[in-house]
Amino acid sequence: MLKSAKTLLNRLKIDDITLDLTSGYTVIYQQGDGHSAIKVNEPAILVIDGDSCLAFGKEAENITGKCPDGVRVVYPVQKGIIAEPNYCEQLLRHYFKIIADENKSPFRFLRIYPDVLAIIPHSATASTRKVMIETIDAAGAKGIELISSLQAAARGIGIGKDNAGASIIMNIAKDYTEIGIISLNKIHYATTLQVGYDDFQKSIIEYIRVHSDYTIGINNAKKALDKLGTAYFLPEDDEHQEEVISGLLKRTSVPESLKLTKLQVHTAIRPLVDKLLTGLLEVLEKAKEDMADDLKENGVNIVGVGGRISRLDIAISQALNIRASLANNYETCIVEGAGKIQAARNKK
The missing domain is CATH 3.30.420.40 (ATPase, nucleotide binding domain)
Structure with missing residues (x-):
């Protein structure tokens, strides 16, 4: 029964x-x-x-x-x-x-x-x-x-509960970022930044408002970020690469097409990349000396929707001389x- x-x-x-x-x-x-x-x-x-x-x-x-x-x-x-x-x-x-x-x-x-x-x-x-x-x-x-x-x-990227090696997790959500050192499935130190993926889109909107005769909405800012956004320029990049988006002319509110370049988008989002780097430095300063070898080997693991930002891992590696990688399943x-x-x- x-x-x-x-x-x-x-x-x-x-x-x-x-x-x-x-x-x-x-x-x-x-x-x-x-x-x-x-x-x-x-x-x-x-x-x-x-x-x-x-x-x-x-x-x-x-x-x-x-x-x-x-x-x-x-x-x-x-x-x-x-x-x-x-x-x-x-x-x-x-x-x-x-x-x-x-x-x-x-x-x-x-x-x-x-x-x-x-x-x-x-x-x-x-x-x-x-x-x-x-x-x-x-x-x-x-x-x-x-x-x-x-x-x-940490578990999602394959760090087991018994893994004693220290790693850094950078979780970039839509409207904030968490960065923490994980060791033995415990959080040694973590900080929260008031910067998220949506802020990268908003920075493009603000850049266009200040530096042009147009205003654009969030959907076109997202399009520009997806097509042209990069946290790090490579030597072979064409800074003049363009994407056509739609906006409103400030004086008349008439809808118009405008061109954005890769360099303009990079210039718009670069201050936010710098804020993420500053947050990482804060976390690294809290690491114990004996974590150095682990952190050098395991580096920074990028997860969350902010993983969509192109070459953020390269920007981190170049600026801080530490390994950084984007999780394969970063969004989930x-x-x-x-x-x-x-x-x-x-x-x-």
Whole structure:
């Protein structure tokens, strides 16, 4: 009888998930027998009209900047923590329902929502941890636990819990950056910078505003960053390489095409690269002398959406004379690392 009841519960229960909101995206990784996978990877954005939600995630991002007066674009997570709990709950309910509906159990209408291992910034306070747990719980999840993003990232790039060698993790999210030294799966020292991937786009917008007769929006700034952005110039680079984007003429607000060069984009983003380098220096100054060999060998591991910034690893290596590398799965390694930790806990 007990065995039958347990079997029924297992059929009703949805596989455990790991949840990462810290990057500015909603990233959900689900456990499964041989089929663990990223189920959701979309911007943590909602478009709200009165009491109605018009769009979530990628769909919401596509209409950002085009919404009429009275329609709000809501970013419920700011700098890795939940700033708008009610909207974040609505966002999570939306994605939890999608995952639950994929459950093929004939009893899925009685769905039991999953246990969740949620990722939080290293610098999260007790109050922000409490808000995270309460919001996820209100969205329907059960058995909620939290884990540091830096620890999850370390596991995601292959640093095991018993690895004694020190490494540096640089996690560049949408609106902040965490840098920490990891040793024996513990954080020796970490700092948070108020610079994120979105700031690189905003720096291009500001550069165009100051140095031209045009203004541009975030989507065209992203296009310029993706096409021309580089943190480091190589000798063979053509600084005059161009990309045509759209903007508005300041005097008349008439839409026009304008050309941006690789050098202009590099000039716009270079101060932010320097801020990241300064943050790395701060962390290196806190390293113990006996970590020197480890840090020389393991270097800086770049994760997060900021890994999209071309040649950031080269800029770090050249400026600080330390090895730097971009994780192969830089955008998802944090949630995947947390998933590995969750799976290991479940086996105990």
